[in-house]
Amino acid sequence: MSNKNIELESFLVNHLQSSLIASCQPLDDGPMDKVEHIVAMALATVAGGAKALRIEGIENVRAVAKVSNIPIVGIVKRDLTDTEVRITPFIEDVIGLAEAGATIIAFDGTDRPRPVDRLTLLNTIHEHGCIAMADCADLAGGKFLHDAGCTFIGSTLSGYLDLSTTPNEPDYQLVSDLVSAGIKVIAEGRYNSPERAAKAIELGALCVTVGSAITRLEHITGWFVQSINNAKSDI
Numbered sequence: 370m371s372n373k374n375i376e377l378e379s380f381l382v383n384h385l386q387s388s389l390i391a392s393c394q395p396l397d398d399g400p401m402d403k404v405e406h407i408v409a410m411a412l413a414t415v416a417g418g419a420k421a422l423r424i425e426g427i428e429n430v431r432a433v434a435k436v437s438n439i440p441i442v443g444i445v446k447r448d449l450t451d452t453e454v455r456i457t458p459f460i461e462d463v464i465g466l467a468e469a470g471a472t473i474i475a476f477d478g479t480d481r482p483r484p485v486d487r488l489t490l491l492n493t494i495h496e497h498g499c500i501a502m503a504d505c506a507d508l509a510g511g512k513f514l515h516d517a518g519c520t521f522i523g524s525t526l527s528g529y530l531d532l533s534t535t536p537n538e539p540d541y542q543l544v545s546d547l548v549s550a551g552i553k554v555i556a557e558g559r560y561n562s563p564e565r566a567a568k569a570i571e572l573g574a575l576c577v578t579v580g581s582a583i584t585r586l587e588h589i590t591g592w593f594v595q596s597i598n599n600a601k602s603d604i
């Protein structure tokens with residue numbers, strides 16, 4: 370990493386200590402999936418105290434970066450036919466995100482078959498003046514990328530490699546194991562309540578990313594509807 374990157378890294382580690390990152394990713398093709406709504410959600414979550422934003426898509430990153438100086442964790446999601454890797458799979462995704470104003474670039478940190486290997490993506494992120502976050506699913510992936518110089522390791526993909534077995538709770542054990550390995554952890558994935566987010570911090574996570582519980586109206590509404598229906602069937 371260049372000296373400038375090292376300075377940025379130390380700013381971010383300090384800035385994100387015990388903080389909330391708001392992920393503003395509406396459901397694909399839903400009524401909220403418009404640049405102007407994403408910008409509005411971003412500004413609203415910053416007003417509520419979020420210290421960084423997780424934004425998907427180059428145009429969305431550009432639009433949010435235009436209206437706010439808050440650090441952006443940029444990703445590109447792609448549904449490819451020849452790999453299960455979805456998050457920032459290509460070098461041009463990294464370059465596009467960096468040019469659009471992302472400060473941190475997150476990429477899939479699993480060892481699944483992929484078009485571009487993890488270390489090439491990591492180096493490209495650094496070469497473009499950004500800080501890296503690896504979205505991991507297990508301790509081995511997190512350790513591998515931490516040892517390779519990736520600043521932040523997220524628990525993002527735990528529970529999502531096989532969608533038929535995604536648990537309801539976050540993977541607290543993974544957060545704990547990564548913390549014990551001396552890694553700067555961004556807890557992410559199913560932190561659907563303030564209590565869950567607090568638990569991640571108590572376990573030693575640097576910060577917590579929350580998406581659905583803040584910015585996906587369809588999910589939040591569905592949770593209430595489910596709970597009401599359960600109450601009705603209990604009577």
Ligand SMILES: CC(=O)N[C@H](C=O)[C@@H](O)[C@H](O)[C@H](O)COP(=O)(O)O
Pocket residue numbers: 392394444525526529557558559560561578579580581582
């Ligand atoms: C697995 C995957 O692709 N996760 C994505 C990563 O960007 C998003 O769909 C999640 O919303 C985000 O990780 C935040 O998690 P939650 O919405 O549970 O707070």
